[in-house]
Amino acid sequence: MSIYAIGDLHGCHAEFVALLEKLAFDPARDTLWLVGDLINRGPGSLACLREAKRLGSAARCVLGNHDFHLLVAARGGGRLKKRDTLDGILNAPEREALLDWLQAQPLAVFDERTLMSHAGVLPSWSVEAALGYSAEVQAMLESESAGAFLEALYGNKPARFTESLEGMDRLRALVNVFCRMRFISADETLDFDAKEGLDSAPAGFYPWFQFPRGDDTRLIFGHWAALEGKTPKARIDVQALDTGCVWGGRLTAMNLATGERTSVPSRQEGT
Template sequence: MATYAIGDLQGCLTPLLKLLDIIQYNPDQDQLWFAGDLINRGPESLATLRFIYSLRDKVKVVLGNHDLHLLALSRGFGRLKRSDTLKEILNAPDRDQLLDWLQSQPLCHFDKELNTVMVHAGIPPCWNLEQALQHSKEVESTLKSDHADDFFSIMYGNKSHKWDDSLTGMERLRVIVNYLTRMRFCTDSGRLDLKSKEGPSTALANYAPWFSYPSKLPQDCQVVFGHWAALEGKVNYPNIHALDTGCVWGGSLTAIRLDDRLLFSTPCPL
């Protein structure tokens, strides 16, 4: 049995199937982790979501910003962007089944045996593991409740920029979501820059990649994340594993075997 974590699919099913062939994936023995952004921008969003749903008892998924965008659109919030490839899902006869399952997924997943945490964007330097998991559960509980629409109605936005334990209500949830699904650059105290999207060398003064700061996570805890294609999978920190290698942009799709941290990839031509 092996466990593989895979980066952002963004609706690219064909490369995923190629990658599963490369790793000789056995659904009866192996487990797959997906680091969020299962859909959007790519040409096979509906087919991708259906495929992962078909494996739902054998996969671990965390929500990414594109997944949350789809869920908000399905409830009448936000707007469909020109680059979105979500209409097919929104119009699918099985959309409710697929979206109900998607909405029940966490924002953060930790496996004690593997000593590995998976999140879409990252864990800010101001949180330890227990805080990250607890704050993730706050959002997850809301998404599973009658207040989900209240959250989706305010989800979009960059404020507040920084975590504060005194934050309450929907503003608190939005900051949690921005950390876990949108973060790239922050200050050592956790103040976010949510506008910069390029590589580490483009950081504003006093900002740096979230993973460059001293971590409050347990010693030797491994972090797998996606979201930041401009990194091209390169972070140069032994416990940090960037899995978004730009599949939807013509890069590659990457998996890491968590048991021995061996990497696998397949090209994703445009």
């Protein structure tokens, strides 16, 4: 039995199938960890979502910012953007079942010593805290107030999560950490403007993984394609898995037991 963590699919279904074939993945024996952003930008968003759902207990998935974008567009009164590739999902005959499955996914998954989230976790968060915060958001997504939550989700404020936050400010700050974080300051304030490589860091801000943690948890994340799967000067055990498949890079899987990485080339042309 093997557990493989796979970087952002972004609707690259052909590459997803090719990677599973290269891994000789068997859902009766193996498990996939999907690091979020299953959909959008690539041409196979509907197929990727269907495939992830079909795998059932053989797949563990966390929500990414593009997954939230779909939920906001479908159930929170949001609008699609010009480059979105979500119409296939929104017009699918099993649309509601797919959205229900997606909306039921957590923001963090943990097993033994490995914690997976889409963008990362704050250095000060223990595993227990991260799973608790994920559960807070998941409980809201499963509640009767989910629609109102999705309507009010977007925004950059507050830019710093503190335990004293309440209500929508608290939930928005949590989602932004789990799904949008790249650079943070020493007091764990998030920057939302810099989205490229490490050279784009604003003054006083650094990649979140360059700050130390208080434990030896291995962290797995995606989201930051410009890193090309690398985490320079990381002060923790951290693995970046988004290798930019939808932008013409590669789709990458990591064997959690061995750390071995397996990739297939993108079939996209810089979407």
